[in-house]
Amino acid sequence: MVPYDESVPPTRRRRSLLAATALATVCLSAAGCGAGDAGAGAPARPGPGGSAAATSPSTPPSASPSKSAPAPKKTSPSPTRSAPPAGGNSGPLSGKTVVIDPGHNPNNHLHTREINRQVDIGTTHKECDTTGTSTNSGYAEARFTLDVSHRLRTLLQKQGAKVVLTYDNDRTYGPCVDERARIGNEARADAVVSVHADGSAVGNRGFHVILPGPVRGGAADTSKIVEPSRDLGTRIAGLFVRATGSAPSNYVGGNTGLDVRKDLGGLNLSTVPKVFIECGNMRDPKDAALLTSAGWRQKAAQGIADGISSYLNG
Numbered sequence: 636m637v638p639y640d641e642s643v644p645p646t647r648r649r650r651s652l653l654a655a656t657a658l659a660t661v662c663l664s665a666a667g668c669g670a671g672d673a674g675a676g677a678p679a680r681p682g683p684g685g686s687a688a689a690t691s692p693s694t695p696p697s698a699s700p701s702k703s704a705p706a707p708k709k710t711s712p713s714p715t716r717s718a719p720p721a722g723g724n725s726g727p728l729s730g731k732t733v734v735i736d737p738g739h740n741p742n743n744h745l746h747t748r749e750i751n752r753q754v755d756i757g758t759t760h761k762e763c764d765t766t767g768t769s770t771n772s773g774y775a776e777a778r779f780t781l782d783v784s785h786r787l788r789t790l791l792q793k794q795g796a797k798v799v800l801t802y803d804n805d806r807t808y809g810p811c812v813d814e815r816a817r818i819g820n821e822a823r824a825d826a827v828v829s830v831h832a833d834g835s836a837v838g839n840r841g842f843h844v845i846l847p848g849p850v851r852g853g854a855a856d857t858s859k860i861v862e863p864s865r866d867l868g869t870r871i872a873g874l875f876v877r878a879t880g881s882a883p884s885n886y887v888g889g890n891t892g893l894d895v896r897k898d899l900g901g902l903n904l905s906t907v908p909k910v911f912i913e914c915g916n917m918r919d920p921k922d923a924a925l926l927t928s929a930g931w932r933q934k935a936a937q938g939i940a941d942g943i944s945s946y947l948n949g
């Protein structure tokens with residue numbers, strides 16, 4: 636999930652404010668959870684152990700990250716780079732670099748203080764990262780995003796792309812949203828996709844792709860990525876429908892499957908074409924049945940891969 640903040644329309648803001656009140660220690664904004672959970676009247680479940688984390692941020696101070704000091708070894712590895720594709724760099728995506736950003740981290744709920752740390756997203760400051768949402772049965776969004784990202788990586792590598800993951804179960808929390816953007820920038824990615832699933836009210840169904848809006852402030856300047864990101868996102872939305880059979884969201888984007896946001900650090904700080912995708916609503920039982928299916932997740936990954944391929948092949 637990617638909760639809204641005060642820069643978004645009032646209807647969304649109301650939900651976000653409710654979320655901020657009810658879920659402040661569970662869903663911490665920036666890139667995941669929040670809005671819809673409040674609408675559903677139920678707090679997000681960040682997976683096993685998540686509720687305890689909301690009241691026990693007892694990690695030693697030495698574990699707190701600092702941009703100016705070396706972070707703990709386990710929390711700041713280099714971005715996970717893919718091994719060279721089997722058979723060399725042949726394939727239609729040879730020479731292309733794709734960064735995949737698995738939303739959240741399964742262990743964020745154990746590091747509330749660290750992920751609450753404010754980071755500069757150019758236009759404002761937001762939390763480092765968020766816990767994300769989960770299905771009612773406890774399947775965490777962060778597990779979903781990593782699984783789909785792995786499937787997506789495999790599909791893209793088969794086409795010859797160089798693939799970089801922003802993290803790959805190699806950190807205790809995060810990365811922060813500003814670092815997630817920076818990894819894509821430093822990789823000079825041809826395309827970046829941040830994978831998520833939403834946490835909205837029951838009956839709210841379907842996927843939507845989030846596009847960067849025009850923002851400028853501090854380190855944020857999306858003027859060069861708005862247009863190519865829309866192209867990337869539009870292709871992903873269309874091909875996601877084809878691969879999964881899922882309909883565009885019935886609660887965001889007016890059934891277009893596309894939404895534009897100006898409040899997400901991961902988009903605002905990106906200098907390369909980037910979109911988020913909310914693959915479905917984990918809080919809706921029918922969507923949850925899809926999201927928890929490995930077979931469906933493969934289709935979801937295929938749809939995203941098809942969209943990326945279409946964009947990169949022009």
Ligand SMILES: [Zn+2]
Pocket residue numbers: 636637666667668738739767768776830831832
């Ligand atoms: Zn999310």
